[in-house]
Amino acid sequence: MAETSISTYRSAIIDALAEEMRNDAGVFLMGEDIGKAGGVFKQTEGLFIEFGAERVIDTPISEPGAFGMAVGAAMTGMRPVFEVMFGDFMTLIMDQLVNQAAKVAYMSNGQFTVPLVVRTTMGTGSSLGPQHSQSLYAWACHVPGLKVAVPSTPADAKGLYKSAIRDANPVLIFEDRMLYGLKGPVAVGETSLVPLGQAVVARGGRDLTVVAVGRMVQHALKAAERLSEDGIEIEVVDPRTLLPLDVETIACSVRRTNRALVVDGGAQQYGAGAEIAQSINEAAFDWLDAPVMRLCAENIPVPISRTLEPLVQPDESRIVAKVKELLVGHRWPDREDDSP
Amino acid sequence: MITSSAPPADEHDHLRRKFLVETYRMMLLIRYFEEQVRSLSQGGLVPGLVHLCAGQEATNAGTCMHLRKDDYIASHHRGHGHCLAKGARPHLLMAEILGRQTGYCGGRSGSMHIFDRENGNLGTNGIVGGGIPLAAGAALSAKARGTEQIAVAYFGDGALNQGLVPECMNMAAIWSLPVVFVCENNGFGEFTATEDVTAGQSLLSRGQVYDIPSVEVDGMDVLAVSAAFVEARDRARRGGGPSFLLCNTYRFGGHHAGDRQDYKSEEDARLWRDRDPIPKLAMHLKAAEIASPAVLQDIEASVEEEIQAAVQFAKASPAPESLDLRVQLHG
Numbered sequence: 001m002a003e004t005s006i007s008t009y010r011s012a013i014i015d016a017l018a019e020e021m022r023n024d025a026g027v028f029l030m031g032e033d034i035g036k037a038g039g040v041f042k043q044t045e046g047l048f049i050e051f052g053a054e055r056v057i058d059t060p061i062s063e064p065g066a067f068g069m070a071v072g073a074a075m076t077g078m079r080p081v082f083e084v085m086f087g088d089f090m091t092l093i094m095d096q097l098v099n100q101a102a103k104v105a106y107m108s109n110g111q112f113t114v115p116l117v118v119r120t121t122m123g124t125g126s127s128l129g130p131q132h133s134q135s136l137y138a139w140a141c142h143v144p145g146l147k148v149a150v151p152s153t154p155a156d157a158k159g160l161y162k163s164a165i166r167d168a169n170p171v172l173i174f175e176d177r178m179l180y181g182l183k184g185p186v187a188v189g190e191t192s193l194v195p196l197g198q199a200v201v202a203r204g205g206r207d208l209t210v211v212a213v214g215r216m217v218q219h220a221l222k223a224a225e226r227l228s229e230d231g232i233e234i235e236v237v238d239p240r241t242l243l244p245l246d247v248e249t250i251a252c253s254v255r256r257t258n259r260a261l262v263v264d265g266g267a268q269q270y271g272a273g274a275e276i277a278q279s280i281n282e283a284a285f286d287w288l289d290a291p292v293m294r295l296c297a298e299n300i301p302v303p304i305s306r307t308l309e310p311l312v313q314p315d316e317s318r319i320v321a322k323v324k325e326l327l328v329g330h331r332w333p334d335r336e337d338d339s340p
Numbered sequence: 341m342i343t344s345s346a347p348p349a350d351e352h353d354h355l356r357r358k359f360l361v362e363t364y365r366m367m368l369l370i371r372y373f374e375e376q377v378r379s380l381s382q383g384g385l386v387p388g389l390v391h392l393c394a395g396q397e398a399t400n401a402g403t404c405m406h407l408r409k410d411d412y413i414a415s416h417h418r419g420h421g422h423c424l425a426k427g428a429r430p431h432l433l434m435a436e437i438l439g440r441q442t443g444y445c446g447g448r449s450g451s452m453h454i455f456d457r458e459n460g461n462l463g464t465n466g467i468v469g470g471g472i473p474l475a476a477g478a479a480l481s482a483k484a485r486g487t488e489q490i491a492v493a494y495f496g497d498g499a500l501n502q503g504l505v506p507e508c509m510n511m512a513a514i515w516s517l518p519v520v521f522v523c524e525n526n527g528f529g530e531f532t533a534t535e536d537v538t539a540g541q542s543l544l545s546r547g548q549v550y551d552i553p554s555v556e557v558d559g560m561d562v563l564a565v566s567a568a569f570v571e572a573r574d575r576a577r578r579g580g581g582p583s584f585l586l587c588n589t590y591r592f593g594g595h596h597a598g599d600r601q602d603y604k605s606e607e608d609a610r611l612w613r614d615r616d617p618i619p620k621l622a623m624h625l626k627a628a629e630i631a632s633p634a635v636l637q638d639i640e641a642s643v644e645e646e647i648q649a650a651v652q653f654a655k656a657s658p659a660p661e662s663l664d665l666r667v668q669l670h671g
Contacts (some may be wrong), residue, residue: 028484054484060514063505065473072477075462076412077485099467100474105671108455108463109446113671144669168671 002191004155010043010180012154013119016161017081019189021051025077027165028055030070031083031119032063040085041121041180058111063092067118070100074116079165086132087122087174090139101170102145117161123176123215123265124313125228130301135214135266135313137174141243141275147171147196148243152217154184156240159194168195170266176215176265199246205233208259208323211250211276212236216263216314223319236321242272250276251283258289259326265313268296295322352633357630358601363562364625365639367397367618372419372647373430374593377420377437377451380651381597389438390451393421395592398617399524400425402565403492403585406573412460412478412491414471417452418524419464422494427459430646431653440657446667447660458541460489460555468529469495469502472521476508479576490518490576498529500546501538508581513550518576520569521547521584524559526591531603538541547584560615590615 006014007183021027028051029044035058038045048056059066070080084090095112101114122135140148147169151157157175166298186192202217203224212220217238224234237253239245254260260280264273273294280292297313372646374394381390393400400421404413408425415422423433428444435445444454452466462478465471475493482489499505500523512519525543527534540546547554553575557568565587572583590612594601601609625631631639 018497026485060507062507062511065476065504065511068470068473068504069477069480069508069511070416072412072462072474072479073481073484074477074490075474076478076481078481095467095470096473100465100470103453104455104463106667107445107449108452108457108668109444109448110668110671111455111457115671147670154617235563 002187003185004185006183007154007186008180009154009157009175009182010041012158012186013043013161013175014046015186015300016158017047018050020162020165021047021055021317026077027079027081028057029081029083030057030059030066032059032061032085034058034083035266041177043175043180044083047205054285063089064096067093068100070116071096071104071114074101074114075104075112079115081119081165083104084118084120086128087120087136087291088131088134090120090136097170098143102143105169106145114170115168116170117164118172119175120172121175121177123178124302125178126182127304127306127309129304133175133302135297137242138266138271140172141272145170147241149173149196149241150214151240152179152212152214152238154182154256155192156194156238158186159192160196160240162193163196167207171196174214179215179218182218187190194240196241197244197246198241199237199249201235201249202238203234203236205235205257205259207233208261209235209237209253209257209329210261210263210319210323212238212263213242213272214265216265219314219316220263220319221254222316223323226316226320231251232323232327235333239276245276245279247279247283251280254280254284255287258287260288260292261319261322261326262294263314263319264294264296266297267299268294269299271296290326293322293326298337346428348626360621360625361631361635361639363401363566364621364631364636365619366401366405366425367562367621368640368643369430369646370397370400370424371618372643373420373424373434373650375648376434376651378597380438382498385438385655386451388450389596389598390437391418391596392593393418393517393591395612395616396524396559396589397421398528398562398565399522399559402562403522403569406566406570407492408489410460410487411489412462412475413494414462414475414478414491415464415494416468416471416496416499417464417466418496419454419494420451421444423454423461423464426456426461427458428454429649432563434650434654435657438654438657438661440654441660441664442653442657446664448664469499469504469599471495472499472504472508476512476517479512480515483515483517488571488577490520492520492522493526494522496529497523497525497527497534497543498554499540500543501529505546509547509550509552509584512582513552516579516581517557518579519582520572520576521552521582522569523584523586525588527585528591528595530595531599533603544584544586552582552584554584554586556586556588559587560612560617562617562621606652
């Protein structure tokens with residue numbers, strides 16, 4: 001049994017960065033306010049003191065140039081972890097991300113690789129408004145050459161960061177800000193590694209599979225407890241990485257439960273939810289008793305209002321309601337009842 | 341001051357003379373290479389567009405040839421000359437431009453995306469200004485690793501109006517990075533004249549506002565380019581931080597090989613052609629008795645032969661196969 005301790009999601013990430021920086025002198029951090037200030041969400045607290053200004057680099061507010069420099073450093077022997085303070089600001093680094101970082105290994109036919117991690121934050125609940133709250137991971141998933149992870153627990157956050165830093169390719173990790181204070185068991189050292197591309201069954205159940213992304217996993221687990229009181233046992237699967245997506249683990253679950261709901265904090269159209277749902281259709285169609293359904297965020301800029309913001313992303317209550325609707329099945333009558 | 345470790349004056353002079361002859365050879369190699377690419381392009385053998393650097397050989401050779409093999413460059417879409425002057429093998433470069441499996445990138449990337457790891461070439465680049473942060477980042481990396489490598493960011497005047505220029509100059513200056521920013525100012529960003537789209541009294545001020553040592557150079561004179569570049573290189577190597585070189589030059593062709601160039605003034609084009617850097621260097625070599633006309637003729641013959649061999653190699657090389665389609669999607 002691996003040694004574990006209780007840690008917050010935030011501390012788990014800091015621990016992952018510190019361990020990898022101690023392991024490999026090539027690992028360094030770049031971003032705005034991450035050094036002396038310790039991060040606007042205290043997400044790099046303590047690292048500047050331990051590693052100094054040359055390994056925890058405060059950049060000017062120059063995302064495209066600074067990120068491009070991280071790409072150049074990655075091509076020449078370093079392993080940068082570059083922070084984009086808000087996921088919405090991914091738009092600023094798009095050229096260097098899409099046309100340089102993601103394509104270098106392919107374009108150079110493997111002469112150069114780009115071992116680089118982009119960490120960024122996302123999600124609703126902080127009243128930060130339309131330019132600071134989108135969950136844009138589906139955009140990144142459309143770019144060949146990238147890997148994309150969305151950890152939902154402290155243990156996964158630590159383990160995925162460690163794997164991402166060691167990977168030869170650009171990996172994007174999206175952190176939901178509302179998870180920073182979440183506590184959970186986290187393993188130490190090498191036992192904490194979580195491989196990229198491996199989903200996990202976060203809770204077992206027989207009646208329906210909920211595939212949830214990022215913080216939606218936490219909502220789904222709470223929904224599962226409530227549903228359990230009504231005798232409904234849902235299985236919760238967390239893909240952990242969206243690219244590569246572990247379709248097999250998800251499909252295995254659906255083959256057991258015969259029904260699937262995908263809960264995605266990103267926008268519905270052309271989103272991660274659509275990709276997962278269609279992957280289930282292709283891998284488990286013959287086992288399905290009902291169409292795969294989605295519960296996703298509204299595709300709108302996230303309003304700042306405390307009454308409107310909570311309506312944007314799915315939550316525990318809406319997951320409960322959707323699961324009950326699916327299990328009653330009244331929207332999908334049997335074929336013989338369908339006759340005029 | 342002469343120290344005991346420095347070579348004697350005559351030996352130093354001999355090395356300088358030898359280097360100048362090598363520089364001449366390289367400029368001629370680039371010119372012949374580009375002429376062959378143009379011809380192959382007109383013959384339909386080059387997939388896509390090619391952007392030729394004929395006319396700009398002095399800035400290519402006058403900078404790249406002063407670098408160590410393990411120094412880094414990041415080039416732009418008009419970058420064949422940088423690749424060659426940094427050490428790329430002409431036959432592998434030609435094969436890549438023709439999209440052949442034997443090329444530097446397996447034939448998948450072509451003229452605008454040539455990488456040569458062995459020679460520290462971080463790629464020609466299809467995005468205007470896209471290579472600037474790559475070079476600055478390589479300089480950051482070299483400094484962190486303590487290797488005394490330096491990096492050169494090449495860009496044209498078109499890229500001067502990209503935000504990456506001030507962003508990277510600012511960071512290179514505050515962190516004192518070993519990088520040289522080389523602007524090859526050929527007067528046109530694609531099809532548009534620089535003066536029509538560029539504000540400010542002086543392009544040189546783009547470096548000066550960051551207190552980066554900035555020099556304007558006659559980019560048609562390889563001796564002038566070399567002198568300015570060596571100073572910038574040495575500053576970077578000894579930890580003195582970035583430099584900015586504004587090299588005024590001219591592309592003899594258009595934006596790409598098929599460009600009719602009807603936006604150019606014929607008079608201007610003729611004046612610039614009269615300043616062709618290759619005959620200019622040849623005259624100097626002869627006048628200073630560094631190389632005789634016979635030696636220069638021998639160089640021309642051997643360069644011609646080398647480029648012909650490169651063309652033959654590329655033409656005879658196989659196209660990539662379908663099995664190669666997904667290889668190296670991830671590193």
